[in-house]
Amino acid sequence: MMFQKLIQTATVGAGGSASISFTSIPATYTDLCLVLCARATSSTVNMTMTFNGSNTFSTARYLQSNGSSVTSTTDTNFIGNSPSSSYGADIFGNVNIYFPNYAGTTTKTFFADSVAENSTTSKFAHLISGQSYDTAAIASITLNLSNFAEGSTASLYGILKGSGGATVS
Amino acid sequence: MPAGVSAITALANVTLGSSTTTVTFSSISSSYKDLILVIRGINVNYSTNLSITFNGSTTSCVNADIYGNGAAGYSYANSFNYISTDNGRPVAGNEVGFRQVNIMNYTNTDVHKFVITKFGSPTSYGAGVAVGRWPDTSAITSVAVYSGGTFAAGSSFALYGVSA
Numbered sequence: 001m002m003f004q005k006l007i008q009t010a011t012v013g014a015g016g017s018a019s020i021s022f023t024s025i026p027a028t029y030t031d032l033c034l035v036l037c038a039r040a041t042s043s044t045v046n047m048t049m050t051f052n053g054s055n056t057f058s059t060a061r062y063l064q065s066n067g068s069s070v071t072s073t074t075d076t077n078f079i080g081n082s083p084s085s086s087y088g089a090d091i092f093g094n095v096n097i098y099f100p101n102y103a104g105t106t107t108k109t110f111f112a113d114s115v116a117e118n119s120t121t122s123k124f125a126h127l128i129s130g131q132s133y134d135t136a137a138i139a140s141i142t143l144n145l146s147n148f149a150e151g152s153t154a155s156l157y158g159i160l161k162g163s164g165g166a167t168v169s
Numbered sequence: 170m171p172a173g174v175s176a177i178t179a180l181a182n183v184t185l186g187s188s189t190t191t192v193t194f195s196s197i198s199s200s201y202k203d204l205i206l207v208i209r210g211i212n213v214n215y216s217t218n219l220s221i222t223f224n225g226s227t228t229s230c231v232n233a234d235i236y237g238n239g240a241a242g243y244s245y246a247n248s249f250n251y252i253s254t255d256n257g258r259p260v261a262g263n264e265v266g267f268r269q270v271n272i273m274n275y276t277n278t279d280v281h282k283f284v285i286t287k288f289g290s291p292t293s294y295g296a297g298v299a300v301g302r303w304p305d306t307s308a309i310t311s312v313a314v315y316s317g318g319t320f321a322a323g324s325s326f327a328l329y330g331v332s333a
Contacts, residue, residue, distance in 0.1 A: 030182075
């Protein structure tokens with residue numbers, strides 16, 4: 001049984017874009033995995049995520065490392081830092097976001113890991129865990145940045161579970 | 170691997186219809202190189218951490234982690250008689266915890282078994298990565314997942330095999 005299938009992919013064109021959106025996400029998979037490769041066209045690098053039009057996650061906690069220290073804070077829709085326009089040419093950062101049971105009618109959760117690095121001058125790695133009490137299935141996801149640079153890409157995958165094979169006690 | 174053929178195969182899955190303490194995957198196929206276990210666990214009781222044993226073993230395992238709880242970052246090492254998916258950072262009561270557990274080289278009888286877990290406890294211990302070593306060269310044929318308390322109905326557990 002195929003584990004992972006591409007649902008949609010988006011590539012930012014000339015001039016850039018302040019958002020990348022996935023809409024009409026089918027409810028036929030078990031989990032979702034979103035892979036983002038991005039760069040900003042300015043020095044504003046915080047990337048955020050909303051779902052189902054405008055919702056943010058009720059709570060999120062993240063761990064940040066910058067090559068010299070480790071910090072942690074809370075947020076509702078932060079998913080990492082992208083490389084800024086001052087990074088070396090052709091440097092794009094990566095974010096991987098996992099949504100288990102996205103189509104269920106219970107509490108939603110996600111986990112993200114992201115990285116942006118420019119040799120010795122600037123580097124960030126993030127681990128982010130979020131939860132929303134919105135019980136609606138996730139039908140759309142929007143990624144936001146000051147401006148995604150041309151060439152930024154995002155791909156959404158559906159993941160199918162197996163069946164049976166486990167005992168509970 | 171031929172083009173168009175997935176390297177990852179869904180092996181087994183359970184979504185709980187009622188609360189339980191343990192979920193076990195047995196008779197795991199030896200046809201893959203690695204295993205991935207994805208857990209969306211809702212803990213009814215705030216208790217000990219979400220843990221894993223292989224082949225029913227209670228051998229002492231070294232665990233370590235790094236995590237951020239929304240206030241500060243931490244790193245610890247512990248020894249338990251199981252692999253901890255979060256090095257002792259339990260899923261809080263009624264919290265939806267996430268664990269993506271990577272079990273490498275699970276059929277290799279020449280090496281100890283290492284586990285790397287991304288863990289998310291969004292309303293309590295936050296986000297982190299945990300690592301653990303099961304000091305046994307046996308091939309893994311079963312994986313048991315313990316809540317440390319009780320997994321609520323709706324918790325889901327999915328096992329995947331990764332081909333070489």
